[in-house]
Amino acid sequence: MxxxxxxxxxxxxxxxxxxxxxxxxxxxxxxxxxxxxxxxxxxxxxxxxxxxxxxxxxxxxxxxxxxxxxxxxxxxxxxLERKPVINIDNGLNIKLKNKIILNIREIAKAEADHDLQTLWLFRNEESSDKMEADCFSWQQPNYYLLLKTIPLYLFPEDQQQGIFDLFEHLEGCEICGNRSVYRKWCLRCHHEPWNESKINLEGYQDKSEYIKYCQMDRFLDEDDYEKYFKHDISFERVKDHKILFNHHDLREYEKLHF
Structure with a gap:
């Protein structure tokens, strides 16, 4: 220059x-x-x-x-080197980049935001300053594994039922193949399950085409989200999950959109 x-x-x-x-x-x-x-x-x-x-x-x-x-x-x-992945070892140590942040047994209390997408873990039960807590986000792989692992009694009473309901009522996602759909939203691939809304009916021939296009978006992974989340084990896999696209479909989709 x-x-x-x-x-x-x-x-x-x-x-x-x-x-x-x-x-x-x-x-x-x-x-x-x-x-x-x-x-x-x-x-x-x-x-x-x-x-x-x-x-x-x-x-x-x-x-x-x-x-x-x-x-x-x-x-x-x-x-990927700069993006932290949450890991929990057999000793209940919470790790980021292989560094122990804290042990689950050391947690005095826990709080989550209203949509359960951010988690604060406190070592001191009297503390209310979130700047003193260890903070984790749904944007980190294994966040929901961590949320599920924290004992419910550590959360405020008005949050315990919501957390319990989340993991109790998860449904299978036909797009990514994880049991990760909660309240009509996939917590793993962030797609909505098929519904017969006006937008979907105008944009896709049917449910199968919608699922196929969403699956191809995930496979092409333009934003590298799937490469970052490949180590996420927060959710069970759905048995007999089907991939609806083939090599020819993928090449044609790339030509059309990229």
């Missing part, structure tokens, strides 16, 4: 200021020459777009990803 700026007429003795925003390189330079300024804008715009395709750590091919509510550009390897 600096070479192109120099060729365009930019004086390299002047500083070129750059920042990262939303996973992209943003350059802040200005010339009083309107013609040069237009060229500078074109060059910096090109490299801003290019920066969103290159891993900021190793320089390999990457793409924008969300990490702790921040956008960053990473290759698959560095993305």
């Amino acid at each position: 600096l070479f192109e700026l120099a060729i365009a007429g930019w004086n390299l003795e002047k500083d070129v200021f750059g920042t990262e925003k939303n996973g992209e390189l943003r350059c802040h330079i200005y010339s009083e020459n309107p013609e040069l300024n237009a060229v500078i804008k074109t060059i910096t715009g090109k490299y801003m777009a290019l920066s969103a395709t290159i891993c900021e750590i190793c320089g390999s091919e990457g793409k924008k990803r969300e990490e702790d509510s921040w956008e960053t550009t990473l290759c698959l390897n560095h993305y």
